Amino acid sequence: MISNQEPQPIKVVVIGDSSVGKTSILLTYTQDRFPIDYIPTVFENYSNVICVDNTQVQLSLWDTAGQESYERLRLLSYQSASAFVIVFSVIDMDSFNNIWTKWKPELEKADKQHLPKIIVGNKSDKQNDPQKFQIFWEKCEQENLRYIECSAFLNNKIKDIFEEVVRMTIREQILQTMMRSKRRQETIKHQKSICQLL
Ligand SMILES: Nc1nc2c(ncn2[C@@H]2O[C@H](COP(=O)(O)OP(=O)(O)O)[C@@H](O)[C@H]2O)c(=O)[nH]1
Numbered sequence: 001m002i003s004n005q006e007p008q009p010i011k012v013v014v015i016g017d018s019s020v021g022k023t024s025i026l027l028t029y030t031q032d033r034f035p036i037d038y039i040p041t042v043f044e045n046y047s048n049v050i051c052v053d054n055t056q057v058q059l060s061l062w063d064t065a066g067q068e069s070y071e072r073l074r075l076l077s078y079q080s081a082s083a084f085v086i087v088f089s090v091i092d093m094d095s096f097n098n099i100w101t102k103w104k105p106e107l108e109k110a111d112k113q114h115l116p117k118i119i120v121g122n123k124s125d126k127q128n129d130p131q132k133f134q135i136f137w138e139k140c141e142q143e144n145l146r147y148i149e150c151s152a153f154l155n156n157k158i159k160d161i162f163e164e165v166v167r168m169t170i171r172e173q174i175l176q177t178m179m180r181s182k183r184r185q186e187t188i189k190h191q192k193s194i195c196q197l198l
């Protein structure tokens, strides 16, 4: 059901090695076409109201630059993030390995490891090896992370990435609200029992 409330803001930050296709994914999603001419290093932040499973959200998308020299700037963009999309290229094994050795540790350093995140293998138009897919999928499964393979070039599964990350964020926020309310009730119960004792 669509409510009359203000759409809930969700900030999604896209990270991953340089050249894996982060900016292309974002441009393809927001413009519904693959950028064939010019691709900026980082695309301008974007914000739009979208509807996922009958819930309206104010989705803002933040691109980042993967290089070491941009680390300070990148960490700034992690502030008030709701979720992360970690992109690698399915034709570049290093970019996959770097998820575990660079990107996850960077999120931990920024104290964002608890936020919802999704792993995205881009450039699937260049490689269609089920064995490779299995390797990527199994590792993500082990790490308890959702894996989506996509091609910005073919505009394949691009919309699914953002719908799924919004879905995961809404679920997580509901869970957090329920836990807060439970903790509040427990505190009230505890205070009441102390009052009775006194
Ligand atoms: N074949 C193929 N090339 C892609 C795809 N996505 C991006 N690229 C290319 O990969 C290069 C790097 O893309 P870019 O979006 O700048 O990567 P970023 O550094 O991660 O933002 C560019 O030459 C893109 O045209 C894709 O899905 N398939």
Ligand SMILES: [Mg+2]
Pocket: 022, 023, 024, 040, 041, 042, 043, 063, 064, 065
């Ligand atoms: Mg870029």
